[in-house]
Amino acid sequence: MANSDSSTATLPIAPKKENTVPIGSKIAELNESRSDLLNRIQGLKQDLQSWRSKLDTQVKIHRDELSELKKSLNVEVDQLRKEFQELKNTLQQQQEDVTASLRNLGLQDSTGDAKVAQEPMLDVEDQEVHASVEEVIEKRDEN
DSSP: OHHHHHHHHHHHHHHHHHHHHHHHHHHHHHHHHHHHHHHHHHHHHHHHHHHHHHHHHHHHHHHHHHHHHHHHHHHHHHHHHHHHHHHHHHHHHHHHHHHHHHHHTTOHHHHHHHHHHHHHHHHHHHHHHHHHHHHHHHHHHHO
């Protein structure tokens, strides 16, 4: 029986040594895997920072372009306002000239009717021009 006691005493020790070798190799594998993952994470962080920087640059470029376009449109709207005002003044002057010419020709009675008929049409045109200019101004101001 002494033999059986000695054989049972050595059996539990042997499995512990076998288990310690695979655990050591597993720890080494896990450490290596951990190191690889940390390297990958660091690389991904650098990539992310690079992408952010590129996006920030693109956003700045587009904002600058939009700002320039807005300035350009504002200048064009102002120019259109001036041109419309000049056209309105010219039309009014022409209408006054025609009325004065008709008076000089002695056709004053018929011009009164003609003037009444022409003015609403002119006012409608002025209103349309004014409305379109106002729409452009409102869109500009929104931006």
